[in-house]
Amino acid sequence: MPAANPEVEFHLPEFISECVEMLNEHYEGRFSNLKVPDVKVSEGGKFYKVYKDEGEYHKHVWFFVSKHDGLLGTPTSWKVPSLTLPRGHIS
Numbered sequence: 001m002p003a004a005n006p007e008v009e010f011h012l013p014e015f016i017s018e019c020v021e022m023l024n025e026h027y028e029g030r031f032s033n034l035k036v037p038d039v040k041v042s043e044g045g046k047f048y049k050v051y052k053d054e055g056e057y058h059k060h061v062w063f064f065v066s067k068h069d070g071l072l073g074t075p076t077s078w079k080v081p082s083l084t085l086p087r088g089h090i091s
Helices: 006-030
Strands: 038-043 047-053 059-066 071-073
Touching: 006 038, 006 047, 006 059
Parallel strands: none
Antiparallel strands: 038 047, 047 059, 059 071
16 A cells, blocks of 8 residues: 655645535535535545545545545545546645
């Protein structure tokens, strides 16, 4: 398992907290009657998986973050990111 880039590990918590703030604002403004999902991070071999947890049977991947260079990828499935076109960078 490759080691994560220290710069990616440094910027990831702040990036996730900014994403959580945006998600909270979105839910408060548009979906005030719904519970805001919890955002969780799961560490894999090459990627961090960021997913929204809305209960036992309602979890879905929001995006993946590459440990090597911090690129954001959309999910192809629960376990696999799309590697064709990155959607951004965390730093």
